[in-house]
Amino acid sequence: MAYQFDFAPVFEHTNLLLSGAGFTLALTAVGAVLGIGLGIVGAICRAWRIRPFDSVFGVYVEIIRNTPFLVQLFFIFFGLPALGIKMTEWQAAVLAMVINLGAYSTEIIRAGIQATPRGQLEAAASLALSRFQIFRHVVLRPALAKVWPALTSQVIIVMLGSAVCSQIATEELTFAANFIQSRNFRAFETYFVTTALYFVMALLIRQLLMQIGQRYVVGRAG
Amino acid sequence: MSLVKIAGLHKHFGSNHVLKGIDLDVAQGDVVALIGRSGSGKSTLLRTINGLETIDKGELRVDGTALHDGKGDLRALRQKVGMVFQQFNLFPHLTAGQNVMLAPTVVKGMSKRDAEDIAKEMLLKVGLAEKFDSFPDQLSGGQQQRVAIARALAMQPKVLLCDEITSALDPELVNEVLAVVRQLATEGMTLIMVTHEMRFARDVGNKLIFMHHGRIHESGDPRTVFANPQTPELANFVGSVTVAA
Ligand SMILES: Nc1ncnc2c1ncn2[C@@H]1O[C@H](COP(=O)(O)OP(=O)(O)OP(=O)(O)O)[C@@H](O)[C@H]1O
Numbered sequence A: 001m002a003y004q005f006d007f008a009p010v011f012e013h014t015n016l017l018l019s020g021a022g023f024t025l026a027l028t029a030v031g032a033v034l035g036i037g038l039g040i041v042g043a044i045c046r047a048w049r050i051r052p053f054d055s056v057f058g059v060y061v062e063i064i065r066n067t068p069f070l071v072q073l074f075f076i077f078f079g080l081p082a083l084g085i086k087m088t089e090w091q092a093a094v095l096a097m098v099i100n101l102g103a104y105s106t107e108i109i110r111a112g113i114q115a116t117p118r119g120q121l122e123a124a125a126s127l128a129l130s131r132f133q134i135f136r137h138v139v140l141r142p143a144l145a146k147v148w149p150a151l152t153s154q155v156i157i158v159m160l161g162s163a164v165c166s167q168i169a170t171e172e173l174t175f176a177a178n179f180i181q182s183r184n185f186r187a188f189e190t191y192f193v194t195t196a197l198y199f200v201m202a203l204l205i206r207q208l209l210m211q212i213g214q215r216y217v218v219g220r221a222g
Numbered sequence B: 001m002s003l004v005k006i007a008g009l010h011k012h013f014g015s016n017h018v019l020k021g022i023d024l025d026v027a028q029g030d031v032v033a034l035i036g037r038s039g040s041g042k043s044t045l046l047r048t049i050n051g052l053e054t055i056d057k058g059e060l061r062v063d064g065t066a067l068h069d070g071k072g073d074l075r076a077l078r079q080k081v082g083m084v085f086q087q088f089n090l091f092p093h094l095t096a097g098q099n100v101m102l103a104p105t106v107v108k109g110m111s112k113r114d115a116e117d118i119a120k121e122m123l124l125k126v127g128l129a130e131k132f133d134s135f136p137d138q139l140s141g142g143q144q145q146r147v148a149i150a151r152a153l154a155m156q157p158k159v160l161l162c163d164e165i166t167s168a169l170d171p172e173l174v175n176e177v178l179a180v181v182r183q184l185a186t187e188g189m190t191l192i193m194v195t196h197e198m199r200f201a202r203d204v205g206n207k208l209i210f211m212h213h214g215r216i217h218e219s220g221d222p223r224t225v226f227a228n229p230q231t232p233e234l235a236n237f238v239g240s241v242t243v244a245a
């Protein structure tokens, strides 16, 4: 007997799916802004060898890049309370995403900073700009422009990775999908729709970030 | 009193002793041409004058701001010394106008409006008033180099350093840049330039310095020095480059 596809039991829960998708996007937005911010700070410390922060960021980057996101999340949510640091599932999810994206973007942005031609740094120095002014006005924008596509991909990876936050009952899209599936037992239909939603969200984020990049980072049309 | 005074200046790169005791006086309005073979230390000397290279030993003074054995206020020094590079080094994300405005606004705290006025004036001076809103990659090499000159001039330096500023240009673009430098010289700008344009050095310069193995080997009035070199090394060097009449 052939399987009878029926999406109605999924669309009954459209509200739940949409609010889950909304939470995933919110989580991603906060995680991206703070994570890239952290990445900029980390990249400065690494690129300029500001002690001891350069080594601190070095160790941090290696730990995060070489361990699973799920374990990082569990450590924050289940592990840290042992040290008296308790947080809600939302706080834990945001923190895990910021820490994760912060590590990857530290490396990505550092590569952009270090690609600044020496001549431009010397020209800026010869105009009596301070180290900080050189970074702010000469290095940062071209560096971000150069690595913007890589950062965009990383934000999308983190958005997709946020699915595992359902494991600590953060009510984002995957959590909603699991809940719906447990009610209607329509695994194929439920996860098909969920997959489509993630796919559309990823496309939207890529479009949005590319436009932000063109407008504010690259700074001119064409 | 001299505007730029260098005394007993030494510089090493590791074990490579690159500047071996340079003494140099440059007066207000002087146009100094630095010549010499590759590796003789011309660029290094120029770069020490605005602190892009550190000094191991000796004294450097520009208009009252001094470095003793490499110690002193670098940013104060750099406000008095402008520099133009072989590779232009414009900031690619900024328009020509913004390139010129950056240092006056950021370093001198000038208002955007005042900086814009200065930028327009400086771009006009180098013949590029209409390129204010062009990005560097929309300009020819010669135009980029003229923007770089305008950018340095906008800080109203006491002395302008030029390191082979026409060497990266196609031959047909060299003259438009040299014309700007010549104009600056007639206006009384103090210039120290490393150049391979021997004819330009002779016609525009009032002081010629021949560097050899990290020392000032011979110096004097360009016409005299070119016509009548006192050392075999300079005679040899002059013979190897064309000083077309
Ligand atoms: N950053 C550096 N690190 C190490 N050695 C250097 C550095 N810059 C220059 N040198 C060395 O210092 C010496 C002088 O170099 P400099 O660039 O001043 O010569 P130059 O007279 O400007 O030559 P050119 O005509 O080729 O530009 C050379 O031996 C060069 O290899």
Ligand SMILES: [Mg+2]
Pocket: B042, B043, B044, B194
């Ligand atoms: Mg040189």
